[in-house]
Amino acid sequence: MDDAILTFLSEEGIDSQLIEGVKAFRKKHNADEELQTRIPSPELFYYGKDVWKKALAALLAGENLLLAGPKATGKNVLAENLCAVFARPLWNVSFHINADAAYLIGTDTFNGEKVVFRPGPVYLCAVNGGFGVLDEINMAKNEALAVLHSTLDFRHVIDVPGYDKIVVRPETRFIGTMNYGYAGTRELNEALTSRFAVLDMPLISDEDLTKLLKRRFPSMRDQICGQFVRLFYELANKAQNSEISDRALDLRGLLDAIGLIDKGLTSGDALDMCITNKTFDAYERSLIHDVISARVPDSLTKGDVFAQ
Ligand SMILES: Nc1ncnc2c1ncn2[C@@H]1O[C@H](COP(=O)(O)OP(=O)(O)OP(=O)(O)O)[C@@H](O)[C@H]1O
Ligand SMILES: [Mg+2]
Incomplete structure (x- = not known):
């Protein structure tokens, strides 16, 4: 377990109540042995007490988090740090113009003998109770993201046509990053945005x-x-x-x-x-x-x- 980051949070003066909340979360949700290698141990720490406080509170409350802000404001550093703080396995999902349900959730594929389901990163994250970093989420087409709605809201399920409904484990969280202004980015639609708590990433002090x-x-x-x-x-x-x-x-x-x-x-x-x-x-x-x-x-x- 990476405690260097918890020490860092105390040194930064983060509310002990939040840190206690994190410790309780860790105790309750232990990652399986084979997933331990997915838990990041970051070399770079995110600086910004106010942002830490908001992010920790939102995740502890069960929210998914959207980190929105200009380039190089530490969105990915913070997302990875949060994953380490909660000691959860990380799935990084890169969004691009062609990201679709098959890429995110999974697709049928022929394994040489028969057709099998090959799970995508959102699926794996959800069944393993991981933290999914939805990177540059506003690069994808909004229509493609509709498959995430039931995963991200109170329903907590993934519906794969032709398969059983998959229940998203309760400790799963998704952290989106988005940068407005870069070429190729779009506005996130209201339906998707409403499923996140949105953190406006400030310039470092x-x-x-x-x-x-x-x-x-x-x-x-x-x-x-x-x-x-x-x-x-x-x-x-x-x-x-x-x-x-x-x-x-x-x-x-x-x-x-x-x-x-x-x-x-x-x-x-x-x-x-x-x-x-x-x-x-x-x-x-x-x-x-x-x-x-x-x-x-x-x-x-x-x-x-x-x-x-
Ligand atoms: N508040 C901060 N605390 C720590 N590092 C920061 C902070 N703001 C920026 N950085 C540094 O800026 C660099 C870029 O960070 P990161 O890749 O997380 O940015 P980003 O917001 O994801 O950028 P982009 O929108 O271009 O993807 C890293 O070296 C990171 O350490
Ligand atoms: Mg980034």
């Missing part, structure tokens, strides 16, 4: 971002860490005022850039590759470059950024 950077890059110099944090919020501010698009506001890109500096690139090259060059408009790109180099000089090397 500066205090949490500092903690995250320190944990990810323990030898980073304090002053430089502060510069990166300020750079991130400056980009956020400019994106909010529509001075630049939100392409450059990408925590994933910032973390990757710091990783490249650690591998020996200069700060200028690393930030260009991981942030600036993700914008394809030349004028905007030069604007972003100027914002970045005003905060973090182009020529910083590994030795400037990290204490040896």
Whole structure:
């Protein structure tokens, strides 16, 4: 059982009542031996006390959870963390334009001798009482998702035509992630949305971002860490005022850039590759470059950024 994450939650100051609730849930629902390997033990923790509180309360209350928000706000990190907190086996279901009932629930297939039912990830998650991460749920066609309605609501069943009705185990939870604004995403229809408690994922706070950077890059110099944090919020501010698009506001890109500096690139090259060059408009790109180099000089090397 992964207790590192429970320790992390206490350190973050999460309500002890919620943590006790989680412990009681774990005690009541033990994962079978052969499913233990599906329980994640995350290396990255999600930072954001308020979000933790809401997510834990919703899952303890038996709700399914929809994490909605812009890119790189930690939706997948949180989904995996939640699964580890509750010590449940995880099924990751990637949604795409062609996701349909056969992919989600299962389909008949010929095994060389006879036709058998090959279960899909939603089915396996439901019969094993797992946590299903419905990733990028708004990439799929709404009509295809109608098969999930009875699984997600009070009926807790999966109806596979030609087979018995499958009862969804009570400890099963589904966590959807969705990003609005990416190319190819759609609005989730009302019927599906109403089957989730919806968590609006905020941008990480500066205090949490500092903690995250320190944990990810323990030898980073304090002053430089502060510069990166300020750079991130400056980009956020400019994106909010529509001075630049939100392409450059990408925590994933910032973390990757710091990783490249650690591998020996200069700060200028690393930030260009991981942030600036993700914008394809030349004028905007030069604007972003100027914002970045005003905060973090182009020529910083590994030795400037990290204490040896
Ligand atoms: N609040 C946060 N706590 C911890 N890590 C965070 C947080 N916000 C962003 N991150 C970091 O941002 C990166 C992206 O996280 P993740 O993949 O979970 O984002 P996402 O919201 O699923 O993004 P996308 O919408 O692009 O799929 C990870 O490195 C993650 O650690
Ligand atoms: Mg994601």
